[in-house]
Amino acid sequence: MxxxxxxxxxxxxxxxxxxxxxxxxxxxxxxRAGPPAVFDGRPTLVIVYETTPNPPRHLGEGTAIDWGRPGLTIELLKLVGERLRVNLDFKRVPWKRGLLLLETGEADAIFHSSYVAEREAIGAYPKTASGEPDARRAIFTQSYVLFVTKDSGVTWDGATLGGLGGRPVGATAGYSVVRDLERSGVAVQPGRVPALNLAKLLEGRIAAYAELEGLADQIIRQDAELFRQVVKLQPPLITKPYYLMLSRPFVARDPALAEAVWDALAEVRASEEFRKLEDLYAGGS
Known part of the structure; x- marks a missing residue:
C-alpha cells in the first residue's frame, strides 16, 4: 500500500x-456505487420493484433509490446490464401496481416474483426446455416464515398449522403466500403494509403472520415491542425461487434479448464479482 x-x-x-x-x-x-451504466443507442429495460425493503436484496423505503447501497438484486441487474450493454431504468412502486405496469407493458420487468401460474397471463418467466419454470435462472431463493407472539399457542411442524383459535393468518396482499395458504384451507386476512400486519399480530386480530423472512426481520429489529413479543416458527412455511418476470410485450418484441437477460442472470449470479458483492452486503459494507 x-x-x-x-x-x-x-x-x-x-x-x-x-x-x-x-x-x-x-x-x-x-x-460498484452509482446508477446503472448508460450505453448510447442500446435498448432500455424499465424494471419495477416494490417500495417495501427486503434486505439485503433491495434496501430503503418508498420510491427513492440509494445508489450507494441499493441492494443485492439491483447490483446483480446492473452487472447484467453491463454484460449485455443494455440500459436499465429502475422504478419503485407498490407491488400490485408493479404487476399492473408489467401487464400493460408500461414496465418491461419486475422482481422478485415467485412462480404463480395465474401470473403467466401478465408476464413471462424463464423456462426449461420442457416448459417448466427454470430455477437455475432465478434471481435467488427465499422463504416465507410464520411469525407469532410468544404466548400465542400457534404451532407449525412443517405440515400442520394448529392453535389458530378460529382467527385468520395475516399476509401481505398480492403476495403468492396468500394463495398458498388459502389452497391449504387456511383463512387469510390480507393487508397492504407489513408493519401494520405485525401490529395486527400484537393486537391479537390475527393468529399468525406469514411474511418473507428478511423483510419481517428488518421491521422487527427496528421496533422494541415487536422484538420483545414476536417470534418466528420453524421450519419455514415455504421456500421458493424468485424470478425477474418480463412483460409479454417485451418478450414478443425481442425474444432473443429476453432469453439473454435470463441467461446472464444465472451467469452473473455465479460469478466471482457478484460473490464479492454478496460478501460486502453480508458484512454491512
Whole structure:
C-alpha cells in the first residue's frame, strides 16, 4: 500500500489517471456505487420493484433509490446490464401496481416474483426446455416464515398449522403466500403494509403472520415491542425461487434479448464479482 501511495504522489502530470487508480486501490466498494451504466443507442429495460425493503436484496423505503447501497438484486441487474450493454431504468412502486405496469407493458420487468401460474397471463418467466419454470435462472431463493407472539399457542411442524383459535393468518396482499395458504384451507386476512400486519399480530386480530423472512426481520429489529413479543416458527412455511418476470410485450418484441437477460442472470449470479458483492452486503459494507 505504501508503494501505491508514493506512486500517486510522484506523477502530477497524469493526476487524473493516477487518482482513478488510487481510488480503486483504496476504496474498492466505490467501483460498484452509482446508477446503472448508460450505453448510447442500446435498448432500455424499465424494471419495477416494490417500495417495501427486503434486505439485503433491495434496501430503503418508498420510491427513492440509494445508489450507494441499493441492494443485492439491483447490483446483480446492473452487472447484467453491463454484460449485455443494455440500459436499465429502475422504478419503485407498490407491488400490485408493479404487476399492473408489467401487464400493460408500461414496465418491461419486475422482481422478485415467485412462480404463480395465474401470473403467466401478465408476464413471462424463464423456462426449461420442457416448459417448466427454470430455477437455475432465478434471481435467488427465499422463504416465507410464520411469525407469532410468544404466548400465542400457534404451532407449525412443517405440515400442520394448529392453535389458530378460529382467527385468520395475516399476509401481505398480492403476495403468492396468500394463495398458498388459502389452497391449504387456511383463512387469510390480507393487508397492504407489513408493519401494520405485525401490529395486527400484537393486537391479537390475527393468529399468525406469514411474511418473507428478511423483510419481517428488518421491521422487527427496528421496533422494541415487536422484538420483545414476536417470534418466528420453524421450519419455514415455504421456500421458493424468485424470478425477474418480463412483460409479454417485451418478450414478443425481442425474444432473443429476453432469453439473454435470463441467461446472464444465472451467469452473473455465479460469478466471482457478484460473490464479492454478496460478501460486502453480508458484512454491512
Amino acid at each position: 505504501e508503494t501505491n501511495r508514493h506512486h500517486c504522489e510522484r506523477r502530477p502530470a497524469a493526476l487524473a489517471l493516477v487518482l482513478a487508480v488510487c481510488l480503486m486501490v483504496w476504496t474498492p466498494t466505490a467501483v
